[in-house]
Amino acid sequence: TSKVKSDLEIAQEAKMKPIKDIATQLDIQEHELEPYGHYKAKLSLEIMNRLHTKKDGKVILVTAINPTAAGEGKSTVTVGLGQALNRLDKKAIIAMREPSLGPVMGIKGGAAGGGYSQVIPMEDINLHFTGDLHAITTANNALAALLDNHIHQGNALRIDTRKITWKRVLDMNDRALRQVVVGLGGPTQGVPREDGFDITVASEIMAIFCLATDTQDLKRRLARIVVAYNMDNEPVTVQDLGAEGALTLLLKDAIKPNLVQTLEHTPAIIHGGPFANIAHGCNSVIATKMAAKLGDYVVTEAGFGADLGAEKFLNIKARMADFTPEAVVVVATIRALKMHGGLAKDQLKEENVQALLGGIENLKKHTETIEAFGVPYVVAINRFITDTDAEGEALLSWCKEQGIPVALTEVWEKGGEGGLELAKTVLDVMEKETNQFAPLYDVSDSIASKAETIAKVVYGADGVEFSAKAQKQMKQFEQNGWDNLPICMAKTQYSLSDDQTKLGRPSGFTISIREFRPSIGAGFLVALTGSIMTMPGLPKQPAALKMDVDEDGKAVGIF
Numbered sequence: 001t002s003k004v005k006s007d008l009e010i011a012q013e014a015k016m017k018p019i020k021d022i023a024t025q026l027d028i029q030e031h032e033l034e035p036y037g038h039y040k041a042k043l044s045l046e047i048m049n050r051l052h053t054k055k056d057g058k059v060i061l062v063t064a065i066n067p068t069a070a071g072e073g074k075s076t077v078t079v080g081l082g083q084a085l086n087r088l089d090k091k092a093i094i095a096m097r098e099p100s101l102g103p104v105m106g107i108k109g110g111a112a113g114g115g116y117s118q119v120i121p122m123e124d125i126n127l128h129f130t131g132d133l134h135a136i137t138t139a140n141n142a143l144a145a146l147l148d149n150h151i152h153q154g155n156a157l158r159i160d161t162r163k164i165t166w167k168r169v170l171d172m173n174d175r176a177l178r179q180v181v182v183g184l185g186g187p188t189q190g191v192p193r194e195d196g197f198d199i200t201v202a203s204e205i206m207a208i209f210c211l212a213t214d215t216q217d218l219k220r221r222l223a224r225i226v227v228a229y230n231m232d233n234e235p236v237t238v239q240d241l242g243a244e245g246a247l248t249l250l251l252k253d254a255i256k257p258n259l260v261q262t263l264e265h266t267p268a269i270i271h272g273g274p275f276a277n278i279a280h281g282c283n284s285v286i287a288t289k290m291a292a293k294l295g296d297y298v299v300t301e302a303g304f305g306a307d308l309g310a311e312k313f314l315n316i317k318a319r320m321a322d323f324t325p326e327a328v329v330v331v332a333t334i335r336a337l338k339m340h341g342g343l344a345k346d347q348l349k350e351e352n353v354q355a356l357l358g359g360i361e362n363l364k365k366h367t368e369t370i371e372a373f374g375v376p377y378v379v380a381i382n383r384f385i386t387d388t389d390a391e392g393e394a395l396l397s398w399c400k401e402q403g404i405p406v407a408l409t410e411v412w413e414k415g416g417e418g419g420l421e422l423a424k425t426v427l428d429v430m431e432k433e434t435n436q437f438a439p440l441y442d443v444s445d446s447i448a449s450k451a452e453t454i455a456k457v458v459y460g461a462d463g464v465e466f467s468a469k470a471q472k473q474m475k476q477f478e479q480n481g482w483d484n485l486p487i488c489m490a491k492t493q494y495s496l497s498d499d500q501t502k503l504g505r506p507s508g509f510t511i512s513i514r515e516f517r518p519s520i521g522a523g524f525l526v527a528l529t530g531s532i533m534t535m536p537g538l539p540k541q542p543a544a545l546k547m548d549v550d551e552d553g554k555a556v557g558i559f
C-alpha cells in the first residue's frame with residue numbers, strides 16, 4: 001500500500017484556479033475583488049449593498065460531539081460538504097475561521113481542513129494569510145499603548161492602575177509573557193504596573209471583529225470596550241480614551257472577508273477566528289452574511305463540540321446577526337465515541353463495538369440539544385481508515401433505530417465525492433422538516449437564569465453554583481446596565497460538564513461559575529467555569545521544530 005499523503009503534500013499538488021475565476025463563478029464584479037496575489041483576495045463590503053435585496057442562501061452549521069484532543073474533523077467535513085453540494089450543482093460557499101499561528105506552531109499544525117477536503121493555498125492560510133491577525137494584534141496593542149500613555153500623561157480619567165483589564169496580545173503561544181511588569185526604568189518610561197499577554201485570538205477585538213455587521217457597527221462596538229476601572233470603581237471605556245476611530249482605521253481592510261478555494265475549487269470565505277471558550281468561536285458575521293448573499297448554501301462551523309460551538313452560534317451569533325440557520329450537521333467519529341465509552345487513548349484504533357455503544361450517549365445528548373433549538377440536523381460519521389465495518393454498521397443502525405438522520409462521510413479520503421450522501425441527507429432534512437429555530441433564552445432573562453438554561457438544557461446539569469465573586473459581579477453588572485446580554489460560557493471542550501474527566505453523558509452534576517468577564521464591546525458576558533488559558537504554552541515537541549523551507553522555497557512541516 002502506498003504511504004498516506006500529508007495534508008500539506010495533497011495541498012501542494014493541487015492545481016489552483018486564479019482567484020479571479022473563483023470570483024467570476026460567484027458573479028463578483030471586478031471592482032469588488034481586491035486580489036492579494038494570484039490565489040487570495042479580499043472582498044469589498046460594497047457587495048452587501050449591491051445584493052441588499054437578494055434573498056439569502058441557506059446557512060448550514062457544522063458542529064461535533066465532545067472531541068478528542070486531535071479534533072473530530074469539523075473543518076474537514078465543512079469543506080467536504082461544501083464540495084459535495086457543488087458536485088450536486090448547488091451553489092455552495094464555505095465560511096470558516098482563520099487559523100492562529102499559536103496552535104499552528106504548537107500542536108495543531110494547520111487548521112484548513114484535511115485530506116482531500118482542504119482550503120488552499122494551505123500554507124498561506126495557516127501562516128500570515130492576508131494580515132488580518134496582524135491588524136487585530138496591532139489594534140489591540142495600540143489600545144494598550146494609548147491607555148498607558150494616558151496614565152503617563154497625567155491620568156485625567158483617574159484610572160486605577162491595579163484595575164486595568166485590557167491586556168497586550170501576540171499571535172503566538174508564549175507562556176513567558178502571561179504575566180509581566182511594564183513601565184520599569186524611571187519617570188520617562190511610563191508608569192510601572194502589572195500587565196500580561198493573551199494570544200491574539202483571545203482579544204475582545206477579535207470577538208468584536210467577528211460579530212460586527214459593518215464598519216460603523218465595528219466602531220460602535222470598539223467604543224464600548226471596557227479597558228479598566230477608575231478610582232471610584234466605574235468602568236473606563238475605549239470611548240472615554242477617544243480611541244475607537246484609530247482602532248477602526250487599523251481594521252479597515254482586515255474587516256473585508258478573504259476569498260480562497262478548496263481543492264475542488266469550491267469558493268471559501270475565511271475570516272476571523274475568535275477563541276471558542278472566552279469568545280464565541282465562529283468566523284465573522286460579515287463572512288457568513290456575504291457568503292449567504294453570494295451563494296445558495298453556506299456551510300460554516302463553530303469551535304469545539306455542540307455544547308460550546310453550536311450553543312454560541314445559535315444563542316449569540318445567529319441572534320445578533322439576525323439570521324436563521326437551516327440545518328446543523330453533528331460530526332461524530334468512532335474513535336471519539338469509543339473514548340466516551342471508556343477506552344484509553346492508545347486503544348482507540350482497535351475494534352470495540354461495545355465501547356462505541358457505551359459512548360454513544362454523548363452523541364445522543366448533542367442531538368437533543370439541536371432539537372431543543374428547533375433546527376433540523378444530520379449526524380455525519382467522519383470515517384477514519386482505522387474504523388471497522390462492524391463499528392460503522394453498529395453506529396449507523398443505532399442512529400436509524402433512534403430515528404436520527406445519519407450519513408457516513410469519507411470526505412477526508414475522497415473529497416466531495418465522499419460527502420455526497422451527507423449532502424443529499426442535509427438537503428433532504430432541510431426540505432422535509434420544519435425549522436422552528438429559536439434561541440434557548442431571552443436576553444432579558446436574569447444573568448443567573450440564562451446561565452442555568454444553558455447548563456440544564458445544553459449540558460444536562462442539575463443547575464449552576466455561583467461563587468461569591470460571581471454573585472457580587474452579577475449585582476454590579478445589573479447596576480452597570482450589562483445584564484441584558486447573552487452569556488458566553490468558558491468551559492472545557494472535552495466534557496459536557498465542567499470537569500474534563502467526565503466523558504460520555506454525565507449526570508447528577510452542577511456547573512460552577514467562578515467569575516464573569518464583561519465583553520461589552522462584543523456584547524456578551526463571559527462566564528468562567530474552570531481556569532481558562534488565554535495564553536497557551538508550547539508543548540515539549542512543538543510542531544514548529546519540524547517546519548522548514550526546502551530548496552525550491554516550498555513549505556515543509558505544516559500538517
Ligand code: ADP
Pocket residue numbers: 007064067070071072073074075076077110111112113114115382383384385412413559
Ligand atoms: P476540527 O475542525 O474538528 O478540529 P479538523 O477538521 O481540523 O478537526 O481535523 C483535525 C485533523 O484530523 C486534521 O489534521 C485532519 O486532516 C484529520 N482528519 C480529519 N478527518 C479525518 C479522517 N476521516 N481520517 C483521517 N484524518 C482525519
